[in-house]
Amino acid sequence: MALFHVARYAGPEAAGAGAEADGRARALLERLQCRARERQQQKQPQQQEAARTSGAAGRRRRRPRRPRRREGGGAPGSPHAPRGKRRKADGEDESAGSSEGAPGESGADAEGAGPPEDPGGRPPGEAPGTPARALLLGGCGRSRAPKVQPFLPSWLAEPSCVGKSVTEDLVPVEDIPEVHPDMQKKLRAHGISFYFPVQAAVIPALLESTADGFLVARGGYQPSDLCVSAPTGSGKTLAFVIPVVQALLHRAVCQVRALVVLPTKELAQQVSKVFNIYTDATPLRVALITGQKSLIKEQESLVQKTADGFRCLADVVVATPGRLVDHIDQTPGFSLQHLRFLVIDEADRMIDSMHQSWLPRVVEAAFPSDGAKDPFALLQRRQPRATTAASISCPQMPLQKLLFSATLTQNPEKLQQLGLYRPRLFSTGLTYRGPRDTDEDGDSGGKYTFPAGLSHHYVPCSLRTKPLAILHLILEKNFSRVLCFTNSRENSHRLFLLVQAFGGVTVAEFSSRCGPGQRKAVLKQFEQGKIQLLISTDATARGIDVQGVQLVVNYDAPQYLRTYVHR
Numbered sequence: 378m379a380l381f382h383v384a385r386y387a388g389p390e391a392a393g394a395g396a397e398a399d400g401r402a403r404a405l406l407e408r409l410q411c412r413a414r415e416r417q418q419q420k421q422p423q424q425q426e427a428a429r430t431s432g433a434a435g436r437r438r439r440r441p442r443r444p445r446r447r448e449g450g451g452a453p454g455s456p457h458a459p460r461g462k463r464r465k466a467d468g469e470d471e472s473a474g475s476s477e478g479a480p481g482e483s484g485a486d487a488e489g490a491g492p493p494e495d496p497g498g499r500p501p502g503e504a505p506g507t508p509a510r511a512l513l514l515g516g517c518g519r520s521r522a523p524k525v526q527p528f529l530p531s532w533l534a535e536p537s538c539v540g541k542s543v544t545e546d547l548v549p550v551e552d553i554p555e556v557h558p559d560m561q562k563k564l565r566a567h568g569i570s571f572y573f574p575v576q577a578a579v580i581p582a583l584l585e586s587t588a589d590g591f592l593v594a595r596g597g598y599q600p601s602d603l604c605v606s607a608p609t610g611s612g613k614t615l616a617f618v619i620p621v622v623q624a625l626l627h628r629a630v631c632q633v634r635a636l637v638v639l640p641t642k643e644l645a646q647q648v649s650k651v652f653n654i655y656t657d658a659t660p661l662r663v664a665l666i667t668g669q670k671s672l673i674k675e676q677e678s679l680v681q682k683t684a685d686g687f688r689c690l691a692d693v694v695v696a697t698p699g700r701l702v703d704h705i706d707q708t709p710g711f712s713l714q715h716l717r718f719l720v721i722d723e724a725d726r727m728i729d730s731m732h733q734s735w736l737p738r739v740v741e742a743a744f745p746s747d748g749a750k751d752p753f754a755l756l757q758r759r760q761p762r763a764t765t766a767a768s769i770s771c772p773q774m775p776l777q778k779l780l781f782s783a784t785l786t787q788n789p790e791k792l793q794q795l796g797l798y799r800p801r802l803f804s805t806g807l808t809y810r811g812p813r814d815t816d817e818d819g820d821s822g823g824k825y826t827f828p829a830g831l832s833h834h835y836v837p838c839s840l841r842t843k844p845l846a847i848l849h850l851i852l853e854k855n856f857s858r859v860l861c862f863t864n865s866r867e868n869s870h871r872l873f874l875l876v877q878a879f880g881g882v883t884v885a886e887f888s889s890r891c892g893p894g895q896r897k898a899v900l901k902q903f904e905q906g907k908i909q910l911l912i913s914t915d916a917t918a919r920g921i922d923v924q925g926v927q928l929v930v931n932y933d934a935p936q937y938l939r940t941y942v943h944r
């Protein structure tokens with residue numbers, strides 16, 4: 378029988394409880410030592426003979442042999458055991474553990490030749506009750522665990538690939554007949570005659586799921602949720618604005634049918650602007666709820682109190698997560714029970730903010746609990762489940778989730794939090810290539826793509842000359858619109874003061890030091906070309922679309938590859 382000693386929780390109780398086992402172990406030890414001494418005596422004459430005949434090698438052998446095990450009280454394989462010997466010691470223990478019939482065979486030499494031991498046969502420093510030769514169980518080994526290769530679900534591993542270039546493979550607007558002629562006209566009126574590749578792939582896919590109207594999905598089936606991973610500037614916003622507006626164009630009653638959630642006020646404002654352009658001259662209304670206005674003002678844009686209850690005033694709501702939850706909690710009559718599209722833009726960052734529990738709140742508000750259901754309602758609302766004949770017998774109003782990001786995580790655990798239904802991924806990036814360039818999510822390089830035409834340069838310089846390098850780029854190289862990123866608002870402010878003191882450059886800072894109004898004004902001036910150098914924290918790194926930026930400077934290197942891509 379093998380002796381086991383689990384190296385965990387070895388406390389006084391263990392010693393007390395193992396009194397009986399201790400007795401047996403001691404008897405065994407004594408037997409072992411006895412045999413070891415006999416063997417030692419047998420070997421001694423042979424060793425003396427060998428020592429006489431060999432030279433330097435013999436000298437080494439004559440040195441007192443170091444105890445092979447438990448120096449300084451460390452058990453073999455334990456962190457206290459000598460480093461180079463640990464693996465060997467483990468191996469010895471394993472063999473001892475498995476050779477029940479000959480306990481003394483493998484370890485007797487060492488026992489006999491070791492330093493003086495106490496009368497109980499224990500090596501010095503070893504706790505009473507610890508069996509002498511025991512197989513150690515529990516995380517003592519230092520061997521590196523083999524790296525587990527990620528196994529991605531097929532929808533993540535095999536995305537529909539789309540081009541990332543905004544100059545090649547463009548599709549003429551008229552080539553996608555699913556888009557309503559009025560929408561096409563509007564697109565042209567805004568200078569868009571060609572769809573970018575991402576739009577050409579995503580718009581028809583989304584419109585297909587609303588081909589039978591937005592209230593009931595095709596054939597009564599729940600439509601797939603869509604995920605889009607494409608570089609910044611690839612036209613993701615229009616990829617969801619056009620199909621959502623077109624799907625809702627002929628709605629009869631105003632209800633919140635589309636909800637777009639974004640991580641920052643600036644992004645939300647930008648997206649609501651695009652919705653306003655494409656809902657202009659339609660009955661559809663767009664509300665922006667980001668906390669820039671007072672809660673009451675925002676409530677007035679969402680619902681109106683009438684004699685028999687409340688009237689909804691918005692078809693499309695563009696929101697930041699915190700403020701959205703405020704309205705779910707505090708705005709009477711604000712209902713998401715008719716929600717058809719939930720758009721999660723900058724999805725990876727929104728997933729990071731899941732701890733705010735905004736998504737469960739939205740889902741809860743969108744799917745009334747069983748008690749609140751009206752059994753006579755024409756359309757039912759139920760969270761998607763397995764599709765059966767019974768499940769599609771009653772028409773369901775689906776809630777379709779649409780995720781957009783420049784750096785969509787490939788971490789299935791994170792994506793699972795979104796509760797996606799049969800998701801479909803459109804991606805401009807490569808599929809998983811191997812464990813390189815791991816970032817904070819465990820995401821790997823190779824899947825992020827940069828906008829076509831972007832070139833990267835590296836300027837080696839000391840910390841002291843960094844500000845001069847920036848000034849050189851503007852004053853000597855004549856870059857007129859430069860976006861410069863730092864890693865903290867303090868760094869932004871310091872650089873801002875320095876450049877301002879130097880003079881000759883119109884400079885502004887953009888960080889949480891500035892209020893929302895100031896930030897808005899600064900962005901506007903930068904867009905208009907009134908500011909040459911905008912020094913910013915990562916507040917502008919995501920999705921802020923400023924035309925005509927000539928140069929993006931990573932003044933402080935970003936911590937993660939993902940941040941670099943967004944900048």
Ligand SMILES: Nc1ncnc2c1ncn2[C@@H]1O[C@H](COP(=O)(O)OP(=O)(O)OP(=O)(O)O)[C@@H](O)[C@H]1O
Pocket residue numbers: 568569570571572573576607608609610611612613614615782783919920921922
């Ligand atoms: N088909 C098109 N033709 C011409 N310009 C377009 C087209 N689609 C979008 N644009 C313009 O390209 C710019 C970038 O588009 P958009 O903001 O939608 O990119 P994005 O992929 O959402 O980027 P981000 O991830 O930074 O939000 C915008 O100014 C938009 O007006």
